[in-house]
Amino acid sequence: MTYYRWLDDLDLALETAGITYTPVGHSSADPTGAADWRTRGRPTSTGGFDPEGILCHHTASPEGCSDATDIGCILAGNAEAPGPISSLYLGRAGTVYLIAAGRCNHGGKGRRPGIDMSGCADMNALLLGIEAGNSGVGEYWSDAMTNSYASVVAALCAFYGWNVDDDVYLHATTGPPNGGCNSKIDPAGPWQRQPELVGSSTWNLDTWRGFVNEHRGTTPTPAPPGPDLEGDEDMAKCIIHVDETQPAGSPGYFRFNAVWQWAGPWRYHLPTELGVQSAVYENTGDGAVFSSVLGDIIRNPSWVQPVGALDGYGAVAGTDPGDV
Secondary structure: OOOEHHHHHHHHHHHHHHOOOOOOOOOOOOOOOOOOHHHHOHHHOOOEOOOOEEEEEEOOOOOOOOOOHHHHHHHHHHOEOOOOOOOOEEOOOOOOEEEEOOOOOOOEOOOOOOOOOOOOOHHHHHHHEEOOOOOOOOOOHHHHHHHHHHHHHHHHHHHHOHHHHHHHHHHHHHHOOOOOOOOOOOOOOOOOOOOOOOOOOOOOOHHHHHHHOOOOOOOOOOOOOOOOOOOOOOOOEEEEEOOOOOOOHHHHHHEEEEEEEOOOEEEEEEOOOOOOEEEEEEOOOOOOHHOOHHHHHOOOOEEEEEEEEHOOOOOOOOOOHHHO
């Protein structure tokens, strides 16, 4: 029987290192229906979980994306990789969130260089995943965030007995050119030790491990508190496909692919002024937006703020409307 370990002491690992964190409680965006992070994880039927190290990621979310929106994506996952997507999430200001104590869909198949020599291994079982908010296409990683990221990785290694120089990986290093099981670039983009990186250039693993080692035994400056992620019952979200053969704004113009409860700001898949169907918008209004087939969005354009392309999200809940 495959061993499944619940890391329900992740909070203790962070507290021991003096790291403040925000626990993510129940959310109806979470397909597992867990009461909180301690009981959240993929079902045991999907595989085991007994991590031997850490896999570092970026979310690929648009620059400026809120923590709550990123967390919603991580909780929900998508059709190919249902949530949760990672055990921890770091916001752009360095805020640390506890997402899940169990198995997560973050690493897929891969190979740890020098270890997994006989084929593609299950990274979701072997490594704990950390997602960090960054577009991965040139967005500069703030010093506060990378300091927090390194402190968290160092704290987890110390608590669980993992070696930073052997057991910490980048998602890119478990794929080509070392693995050949997937194709990933994350984490990518300029940061304080590699400010010269441009576009989607991947971090250097040895540079990152050295930076993490410098943060062993340090107490990071507390990041700003995260948003209240409890009590999200009234926060409704939807992904919408637009049928431009129908009159603009008519009931037939909008076709709902999914409507669900989701903590944080709302996202919409709507056309731009030029009719392009790949824009994602974040709604900062209130629940009345659903009162008349989304007509309130059209009448209140100030509620709608572009935040990037739908495909820019590392994890999108449901099916991409463009594929339906």
